[in-house]
Amino acid sequence: MTFTPTDYNPYDFANRRHIGPSPAEMAEMLEAVGCDRLEQLIGETIPASIRQTKPLAWAPLSEHELLAKMREVGAKNRVMTSLIGQGYYGTVTPPAIQRNILENPAWYTAYTPYQPEIAQGRLEALLNFQTMVCDLTGLDVANASLLDESTAAAEAMTMAERVSKSKARAFFIDENCHPQTIEVIRTRALPLGIEILTGAPEALDATQVFGAIFQYPGTWGHVRDLTPFIEKLHAAKAVAVVATDLLALMMLKAPGEMGADIAVGSAQRFGVPMGYGGPHAAFMSCRDDYKRNMPGRIVGVSIDARGNKAYRLSLQTREQHIRREKATSNVCTAQALLAVMASMYAVFHGPKGLRAIAERVHSYTIRLAKALRAAGATLPPKHFFDTITVEVGVGQAGILAAARAEGLNFRKVGNDHVGISLDETTNEDVLRRVLRAFGILNAPLPEGDLAFPEELLRTSEVLTHPVFHMNRAESEMMRYMRRLSDRDLALDRAMIPLGSCTMKLNAAAEMMPITWPEFGSLHPFVPADQAAGYAEAIADLAEKLCEITGYDAMSMQPNSGAQGEYAGLLTIQAYHRSRGDHQRKVCLIPVSAHGTNPASAQMCGMEVVVVKSSPNGDVDVEDFRAKAAEAGDRLAACMITYPSTHGVFEETVREICAITHEFGGQVYIDGANMNAMVGLVKPGEIGGDVSHLNLHKTFAIPHGGGGPGMGPIGVKAHLAPHLPGHPETGGSEGPVSAAPYGSASILLISWAYCLMMGGEGLTQATRVAILNANYIAARLRGAYPVLFMGNRGRVAHECILDTRPFAEHGVTVDDIAKRLIDNGFHAPTMSWPVAGTLMVEPTESETKAEIDRFITALHAIRAEIAAVEAGEIAAEDSPLRHAPHTVNDLVADWTRKYSREQGCFPPGAFRVDKYWPPVGRVDNVYGDRNLICTCPPVEAYAQAAE
Numbered sequence: 001m002t003f004t005p006t007d008y009n010p011y012d013f014a015n016r017r018h019i020g021p022s023p024a025e026m027a028e029m030l031e032a033v034g035c036d037r038l039e040q041l042i043g044e045t046i047p048a049s050i051r052q053t054k055p056l057a058w059a060p061l062s063e064h065e066l067l068a069k070m071r072e073v074g075a076k077n078r079v080m081t082s083l084i085g086q087g088y089y090g091t092v093t094p095p096a097i098q099r100n101i102l103e104n105p106a107w108y109t110a111y112t113p114y115q116p117e118i119a120q121g122r123l124e125a126l127l128n129f130q131t132m133v134c135d136l137t138g139l140d141v142a143n144a145s146l147l148d149e150s151t152a153a154a155e156a157m158t159m160a161e162r163v164s165k166s167k168a169r170a171f172f173i174d175e176n177c178h179p180q181t182i183e184v185i186r187t188r189a190l191p192l193g194i195e196i197l198t199g200a201p202e203a204l205d206a207t208q209v210f211g212a213i214f215q216y217p218g219t220w221g222h223v224r225d226l227t228p229f230i231e232k233l234h235a236a237k238a239v240a241v242v243a244t245d246l247l248a249l250m251m252l253k254a255p256g257e258m259g260a261d262i263a264v265g266s267a268q269r270f271g272v273p274m275g276y277g278g279p280h281a282a283f284m285s286c287r288d289d290y291k292r293n294m295p296g297r298i299v300g301v302s303i304d305a306r307g308n309k310a311y312r313l314s315l316q317t318r319e320q321h322i323r324r325e326k327a328t329s330n331v332c333t334a335q336a337l338l339a340v341m342a343s344m345y346a347v348f349h350g351p352k353g354l355r356a357i358a359e360r361v362h363s364y365t366i367r368l369a370k371a372l373r374a375a376g377a378t379l380p381p382k383h384f385f386d387t388i389t390v391e392v393g394v395g396q397a398g399i400l401a402a403a404r405a406e407g408l409n410f411r412k413v414g415n416d417h418v419g420i421s422l423d424e425t426t427n428e429d430v431l432r433r434v435l436r437a438f439g440i441l442n443a444p445l446p447e448g449d450l451a452f453p454e455e456l457l458r459t460s461e462v463l464t465h466p467v468f469h470m471n472r473a474e475s476e477m478m479r480y481m482r483r484l485s486d487r488d489l490a491l492d493r494a495m496i497p498l499g500s501c502t503m504k505l506n507a508a509a510e511m512m513p514i515t516w517p518e519f520g521s522l523h524p525f526v527p528a529d530q531a532a533g534y535a536e537a538i539a540d541l542a543e544k545l546c547e548i549t550g551y552d553a554m555s556m557q558p559n560s561g562a563q564g565e566y567a568g569l570l571t572i573q574a575y576h577r578s579r580g581d582h583q584r585k586v587c588l589i590p591v592s593a594h595g596t597n598p599a600s601a602q603m604c605g606m607e608v609v610v611v612k613s614s615p616n617g618d619v620d621v622e623d624f625r626a627k628a629a630e631a632g633d634r635l636a637a638c639m640i641t642y643p644s645t646h647g648v649f650e651e652t653v654r655e656i657c658a659i660t661h662e663f664g665g666q667v668y669i670d671g672a673n674m675n676a677m678v679g680l681v682k683p684g685e686i687g688g689d690v691s692h693l694n695l696h697k698t699f700a701i702p703h704g705g706g707g708p709g710m711g712p713i714g715v716k717a718h719l720a721p722h723l724p725g726h727p728e729t730g731g732s733e734g735p736v737s738a739a740p741y742g743s744a745s746i747l748l749i750s751w752a753y754c755l756m757m758g759g760e761g762l763t764q765a766t767r768v769a770i771l772n773a774n775y776i777a778a779r780l781r782g783a784y785p786v787l788f789m790g791n792r793g794r795v796a797h798e799c800i801l802d803t804r805p806f807a808e809h810g811v812t813v814d815d816i817a818k819r820l821i822d823n824g825f826h827a828p829t830m831s832w833p834v835a836g837t838l839m840v841e842p843t844e845s846e847t848k849a850e851i852d853r854f855i856t857a858l859h860a861i862r863a864e865i866a867a868v869e870a871g872e873i874a875a876e877d878s879p880l881r882h883a884p885h886t887v888n889d890l891v892a893d894w895t896r897k898y899s900r901e902q903g904c905f906p907p908g909a910f911r912v913d914k915y916w917p918p919v920g921r922v923d924n925v926y927g928d929r930n931l932i933c934t935c936p937p938v939e940a941y942a943q944a945a946e
């Protein structure tokens with residue numbers, strides 16, 4: 001019998017695993033939207049005038065081929081023991097945390113906890129993080145993470161400017177700060193007209209500055225009492241910022257105890273691999289009276305509808321959208337997953353364990369310093385914690401080479417010193433190798449005295465809350481992490497149809513390499529020959545992203561979309577400056593723009609001019625032209641989003657770009673909606689000069705419950721020379737991130753995604769994202785008005801459902817969002833870009849069955865609204881208002897005007913696998929009025945076992 005093998009390819013990642021609907025389901029969906037073919041729908045959605053002509057060409061890899069390739073590329077990195085320090089240290093990720101958090105989709109596929117009822121688990125973990133940071137820094141309020149230590153320091157400078165009562169315009173940077181921090185602050189200061197003064201702390205003239213930052217311990221290891229400098233600042237009404245290290249603070253007096261107003265730093269060494277630069281959670285804490293000026297998100301404690309304790313994001317969260325160009329910062333996506341990891345590391349070890357780790361590191365450093373001194377070496381830092389700097393004169397290159405021969409990286413400091421930072425992974429063997437690099441053999445390694453003054457020894461208690469005193473058995477820890485993740489609704493349970501957020505599949509194969517040591521263990525400042533694998537991966541990803549976007553060059557530095565906006569606008573400014581166009585300051589931004597757009601422009605010292613929308617949601621071209629003309633030679637840029645934040649491919653995009661260019665401006669296209677364009681439209685071909693890409697949306701990096709993210713920017717060739725530089729890798733402009741490639745390790749996720757999808761797979765994903773959105777719009781149009789359809793009645797990759805008509809009957813958009821929780825769904829994006837609406841983005845990864853479940857749920861909700869409209873039940877008595885329903889509701893006396901069945905098991909909800917929110921509707925107003933941002937003394941935690 002002849003044998004013809006099937007042409008079914010079980011390893012086709014794009015069509016079998018990533019894209020949700022099967023071909024048969026797609027046919028049914030096309031019928032529902034009234035199209036014969038997918039290409040017909042695309043033709044009716046995307047204007048022909050902007051379609052790209054050349055398809056994306058590269059071939060796809062299967063999952064196993066991808067993993068083999070990753071091994072091969074990873075092997076080109078050389079993992080050495082990096083003792084470089086400078087903000088990045090070896091650490092041991094507890095396997096329980098690696099497996100139960102970092103490798104667990106219940107944690108990494110969650111979204112930012114804007115809907116608190118379905119996010120109590122990660123909110124608790126983030127509150128633990130805040131409590132830990134407050135305790136260790138000795139300050140009152142901490143936020144739930146920032147992007148990296150250097151940008152946190154830059155945020156601290158602008159925050160200091162906001163709160164300072166001093167009239168001075170300069171900011172002082174202690175020369176002991178990490179070099180990348182100094183440079184990132186300089187970058188931030190330049191467009192804001194802030195003068196930067198640097199020098200030794202002793203050189204500080206407090207009357208000249210509105211604030212100052214010190215590093216404690218310093219970059220070369222020095223530990224000193226900062227109290228006198230802080231007192232000088234306070235006497236001049238200036239603000240004191242201290243960049244610090246959490247592990248050192250287990251032994252050292254807290255910055256708050258020295259009088260500091262703001263503390264910043266990185267939580268990397270609390271169990272988060274270095275990852276060639278990130279992602280890691282930076283932190284910021286401050287005095288209570290500055291809390292309303294704090295950037296980023298703060299988790300607070302409130303109550304739910306039954307008066308029970310419930311966590312939620314407090315004040316700042318909404319600020320960006322409301323305050324726009326008056327926002328205190330542009331931070332949106334931050335580093336939630338890494339903050340969760342760091343907080344769990346503190347829970348895992350408890351104060352006793354952390355103190356032991358700190359003491360061990362300090363003891364090794366003392367022993368090393370003693371041995372080196374005994375051999376005649378000179379060590380400038382008299383007082384230190386974990387870092388020493390050794391004077392080596394002309395022998396520097398030889399010692400660095402000898403260290404490398406021992407498998408060690410020292411830090412090159414100037415031309416005649418080397419720096420050595422020890423960490424949790426240091427052992428006696430490492431000490432011996434360090435000494436051998438100096439030519440010291442068989443030296444004794446005796447213990448020594450404390451290497452800093454006793455007055456600086458920490459005496460205050462830390463981490464006293466019961467959560468940090470749990471029984472340390474892994475069973476207990478594992479269950480705690482499981483309990484928290486069970487409280488949350490992430491992509492591992494249901495679709496998350498958040499418009500503009502692109503909550504697509506984060507495939508297991510894409511995630512696996514990031515925890516391999518050949519990628520995880522690299523310090524960001526290792527010599528280039530040790531990072532050849534990274535170089536290959538980053539270069540290939542950049543090339544593919546250029547091909548996808550039509551740009552000529554990419555910078556991989558920005559750690560989020562908003563950071564990309566900021567970096568892109570700085571690039572534009574540097575370009576204008578290079579042409580002598582210093583007066584170009586105006587940035588045109590449509591009223592519908594995401595709040596980060598005006599906030600980023602403001603950070604660049606630009607003047608934001610708001611452009612109107614026309615009634616169909618498009619940018620009002622006449623208003624745009626008038627405002628561009630009015631700006632004339634002061635026009636720096638426009639910032640537009642494409643397809644628009646209303647989810648439509650505006651036909652006029654080329655015209656808007658042309659007007660901007662006509663007046664000498666540059667076009668910034670916000671790439672947050674790139675999932676509607678990959679393979680079909682290139683922003684660089686329709687008039688864009690620069691765009692950021694949210695790799696944590698379109699390119700499969702998981703959201704991590706609010707970060708990490710990556711926001712690389714693509715630019716046209718004329719802007720390429722003006723992209724961000726970095727002290728470690730060069731370039732004429734200043735850096736925008738601490739590390740040259742931002743959170744480099746997660747770039748691998750996007751690279752893996754591109755490699756497995758192939759060019760055609762990526763294009764098909766875009767088509768199906770558009771199909772899924774149009775299918776939802778078509779099926780729901782009768783029940784909810786769908787706003788902003790394009791000329792031919794099509795939406796792009798998302799659709800906006802209008803719920804405002806229900807307001808006159810007392811039903812709010814909140815009611816619908818919370819009711820969806822009972823149906824087992826995360827709400828769509830609420831009230832943005834239009835108040836009172838829901839913006840739905842299903843992405844290509846959702847199957848028809850899941851989308852139908854969502855549609856069923858929304859139809860059922862519509863029927864409940866109809867009952868209110870018909871006067872059958874009052875809105876305040878309806879299940880809509882009482883949503884979400886908890887187990888407490890179910891078992892309490894039932895006095896509601898609808899049945900338990902209707903309340904708790906509406907259509908769409910699973911009977912057996914029902915998601916029960918742990919709290920009822922959270923009272924936001926109560927939480928804002930009674931702001932509590934550290935762990936409350938709760939009995940609900942597991943009992944202390946120590």
Ligand SMILES: Cc1ncc(COP(=O)(O)O)c(C=O)c1O
Nearest residue numbers: 332333500560561562594596672
């Ligand atoms: C249109 C748009 N621009 C910018 C951003 C900011 O991106 P990020 O959160 O990565 O800073 C977002 C985030 O949702 C967005 O939707």
